[in-house]
Amino acid sequence: MSKSNIVSLTALDGTKIQFEEAKCNEKGAMKAVYFSPDKSYVVGFFRKEQDRNSRERLEKIIDTYAKQLFEKDGGENLKKLFCWPTHIVEWDHNGIHKLGVVAPTYRSNFFFSGGKYKGLEKEGKWFASSKLRNKMLEDDQKGTWLSYLQICIKIARAVKRMHAAGLAHSDLSYKNVLVDPLKGDACIIDIDGLVVPGKFPPDVVGTPDFIAPEVLETVSLPKEDPKKKVPSILTDRHALAVLIYMYLLYRHPLRGGMVCDPDDSAKDEELSMGSQALFIEHPVDKRNRPKIQNLDKFELPQGDVTKLPYTLCGPFLSVLFEKAFIDGLHDPSKRPSADDWEKALIKTVDLIQPCQNPQCREKYFVFDNTKKPKCPFCGTPYKGELPILNFYYRPRPTESFRYENYRLMVFSKQSLYKWHIDKNIHPNEKLSDADKKPVGDFHLHNGKWILINRAMEELYDVSDANNHKKIAIGTSVPLTEGRKILFGKDPSSRLCVVQIVSN
Template sequence: MAVATLTDGRTIKYIPEVIGEGAEKTVYFTEDRSSVICLYKKPKDDAMLRRKRLDAILGRFNPTIGDKNARYWKELFCWPTGIVEKPGIGIVCPSYPKNFFFTSGVLKGKEKQGLWYFGEKASKLLDPSEKGTWKDFVSGCILLSRAVGRMHRAGLAHSDLSYKNILLDPVINKSAIIIDIDALVVPGIFAPKVLGTKGYIAPEVMETVNFPFDDPHRKLPCIHTDRHALPTLIYQYLLRRHPLEGPKVNSKDPDEDEQMSQGKRALFIENPTDKSNRPNDIKIPFTTLGEHLSSLFLKAFVDGLHDPDKRPTATQWESALLKTWDRIIPCSNTSCPGKSFVLSNVRNIRCPFCGTKPAGPIPILNLYKETRPGQWQPDGELVIHSKTALCLWHIFDNIQPGPDVDKTVQAYCAFKSGQWLLINQKLTSMVSPGGNNVAPDKATALNDGAKIRLSMEPHGRMAEVKLLKV
């Protein structure tokens, strides 16, 4: 058993058998396997700067300590917990939770990297029990966007967001975690150590990759480049293809073609005005994800592809994904590969994964907030299916879903005896269309045009029912 000495004086025993190795680090299990020791291969290179960076990452920029939601962020980041000084410079990190490893099939024991889900060849190795549902990946993308947003609000950039540094579990806990935190970029303080991973490097970085490192015109990873990598991952997880990898050839030389196709001449494969890079086999266009995600994909891959300032923020992606979540309905086809889909085209409602037309009518709650006494303004919508849950962020216009929000179900919807019902569980001042109080455990019918006051408390919303004919 080997021993590592930390900068705070602690010693940790570790198993001197390499369990992982990358370009910069070798990785070892601690004696109890609850953590790993990562030792840098070139400990003398920029040792003082690296130590300063690690001190900052483990200290003032660390959301897993001192933050009121520290426990929550620990589940979304594999954040280092200590700095090793002997036998060399390194870090201590928690071992990945067990749910981020496959438990069956030929991939048993491997990490749940994105490539196994959206890689054309790699995904064929995935055991059916490990696939999850399409809605589970929306959930994972919400958490991923929230975590990236937390980093960016602190002024940090990951610099290498890719399928390798994100683990997503769509089956057990339906969760996501960001790894490789030790090389975060702090603008103006700590420069990036890596350029990123092929396929996730922003076009401006690819375009200037051959410039001298100290050339002021060379573009390096930062928050703006994270804002390219994040939607690339979301697009891949939800649509199973890369947003820039189409048939267009920009050079006969393979290496130059790759650099140009991901750099200066990068072109969104679903660009609405330039179809020169569009594959012929796109069966599920990005527009089937609904207006909220569609508009952001256009901003990310058309408006912002070569103009970083126009790229949506991680918080905007989280918001769009949450609004999309509220429009997801289950597919009635039990053999459907997606199991659920976004209600996007109300004129021709069909599951994009299998073509099944749902049974109707479909209730929609159009939500309104009160701007002045008696004056109401549209403020979102919720597509109803059996057991649709209404939480505090649906009831009140001043509450947003997040790490510190009570997730208790306040009311839910059910179809009973040929009638859609909204069943109150926790709300004390829900009012029916007829003006009567709907007590907890009581229900009000979801009839077309009905207006229900979800709460009479300040910021309580009103819901208007629309029965959508299929």
């Protein structure tokens, strides 16, 4: 590498920025992208001249908004969820003055590491389409259903914090989110278009599939019309709900069998995603149910809502899908917030069971809480004993324990964490490294389920109200029907009652 093709610029904040002029990735429509010599960051120069407003927005994004997001509690953990621009540079090149933004390089796990698509970015679209999953992608790239829950948690968390800082992404789609199903990882990219209500209006209406119905419905109104709806935090909520639905069910929640305009496909699209939009799984209004006979064989089984209804995602997510696509579809204020989604997704992870069929394509499923649990994806019934911990908490230190609609499905070698045993600890970006360590683990030992205490100072078997038995660290407690376990003496400590499902 000769030194001559390395361009050195000074960013507006004085930082020295270098990139290799010869190695330009011309792919992007908006920007020409260059790598730094050590490949740790990229510099993207806008193809079109940026107006003052866009420039001011970029300055705010790299400074004020970055601080609002990352200099708060849990900010360090949050950084990994975004590819956030870090500097602005200006370059006079071939007589043209160019504005560029510097951003970290995507982590290597966001590129296909092998197979047909080796080297390509893991754009979310690859994993959200049944046809691409069933026909194009290699099996070893798809990950498990559990990894998609983890991906959704990360996306919801990132959006939650943006919204908490008063920022709307405005173009949330599987195009602007990289995902890695092998690690359950996600990262939001292309942040240049952030919308700040009242300050920086949106540049775009969004990406098809993710544009909120009210935006599409009013797209032809002039800018000044007060009835015109543009991207905002409320439309981000629609896009987030669509993303989560698509990553967990691999189909679009509004693309069903209903034909709104048989003469014109574009008009039909506009109506069925806009003013006439209807959830394909609406419990009463069934006009938009997908017609199986019209589906390509590679869209099945995921396209069949009778076989794989949204309720397979469990009780917490089902309620939110109903809010997002029934109550809130045309009433933006009723849409679940990103925070609602994050919480429901986290609670859903605790309902997960590994499928006992080694050939199962999804590997994990949400325990369906019936007497005969079975994997919804491959139909394999669960065989054996399945312990469930039903959690209780004390609203106030002096009050008695109450059921909190929170459960943990136990499987072998699964870990118990602090957020299970203490209601004040949440598994979000604010979680400290110390609180990330398991405090116990579950095993099927000689045909009996046990919980081994690894780090709980105060663990008690309180099945007998008159005789609380302490479970010392390194020892275990059997999990049998009706057993009551108290996880500590703090006011925030939880109690659980064991329930056994036998099949």
